[in-house]
Amino acid sequence: MKMSAEIANNMMGNTPAITFAEGTCHIIPAFGNMGVLESDEGLLIFDTPIRQMAPGAFRKLREITDKPVKYIIYSHGHIDHAYGFRPIIQEAEEKGWEKPIVIAHENCVERFKKYRMLDKYHEWLNQQQFSSLTKGKGKIFPAHEELEPNIVIKGKEVYKFKFGDYDCEIYHDWGETDDALWLWIPEKKVIFAGDLMVSHFPNVGNPYKVQRYPKHWALAMEKMLEKNAEYLLPGHGLLIEGQENVKEILSITAEALNFVHDEVVKRMNEGKWFEQIFHELLEIFPERLKKHKHLRPLYGCFEFAIHAVYREYHGWYNTGNPTDLFPAKSQDVAKEFLKVANEEKFLEQAKKNLEEGKLQLALHLIDVVIKGTDPENYELLLEAYSLKSNILKKLSEEQTSFIASNIIANGATVLKPLIRELKKKVRK
Ligand SMILES: [Zn+2]
16 A cells, blocks of 8 residues: 555646635646645745745746735745745745735744754654665755744744734644644634654654654644644645545544553553563554554554654663673674574575565565674675575565654665675676
8 A cells, every 4th residue: 555646646746736715716737735825915825845846836826816825824834844945035025915824833942943953864764664765875965944933823822913814823732843833714714733644654763863752643633623623734645625524634644643641651551661562562553443544544554653652752772681781792792693593594594584575574584794893804794795685675565654664675775785796706
């Protein structure tokens, strides 16, 4: 079950703009969704597109309306929501219009500071998280250039203002991030949700990224449910229309988040360690949630969510085994294993596992050889790397989560040059 063509098209901005709520709202899909509210005063933009797609998205907007942009709201400070402002600002400068008012949460301002501090690091890890797009090299995202907000929402404050004929209410919640804002337009019964809603399993517990907030996320869903909205615009994916459909997607998302949260917490209170909790959770994950059309593990997944809950409440010592508190270098451990049984034995057993479809176990055995053998043992290393590369490719294809699939595929990509080098050495 790979990302459906419909969602993929929408994410790549290949679907046309959509107008809804009696012509007052528009969506311009461009990786993330740019939401637009049109009033007598002009335009309110909820999220700007990823920078590379901003000019195209802006052209689409201008095919619909030529009103000036009065407000830009960042649903949060991620790269696919807060950085595509250039064409809007450029237009205002060219036409001598007032620059739009930018609204964000105070934690978004802190996020921008953090991104400046960790720019190189984020570039490095995003090359891995998005490896199927970067192909192991090149920048996917340029360095940050922010448009700082003029209105900064503090804490849990609900920010209300009038935009033309419409009341606008901005709420702050934690979910994928700690700086999330969502917009409620009561007259039109519209919610612009940002990444609090993504139409598939919530991106909670991303392996590379900082803490996310499963329980708070569920509470945000419940707050949105109280609005009885007619339209729900997710941060990515298709517009949800109709009270019943909106209710269904919010309820099932809250249910999944509450489920993983409460079941992990229950087991923490029973004095269980992470490994046990993780495997028990996999066993009890109900089929109706696993198979639900709105919970497909396309980006985030249930497995990541288990980590998110545990990590929110627990430190890094997560095995309960003192061997793991100050472990020896894994290479030294591997060398010791190879004194007990040689490389051939490990590879033989790895291949046996592979034949039996135990790919993960095979990887653990191959790693002993890769880490522990003499670096000049070219033929053996070539065999180990090649085996590992094939297994990783296979595992990556089986993954539905874009993030998981990229992490695993990237593991095979980084082995490519090593395999090439080893082949040359073996030939000599
Ligand atoms: Zn996003």
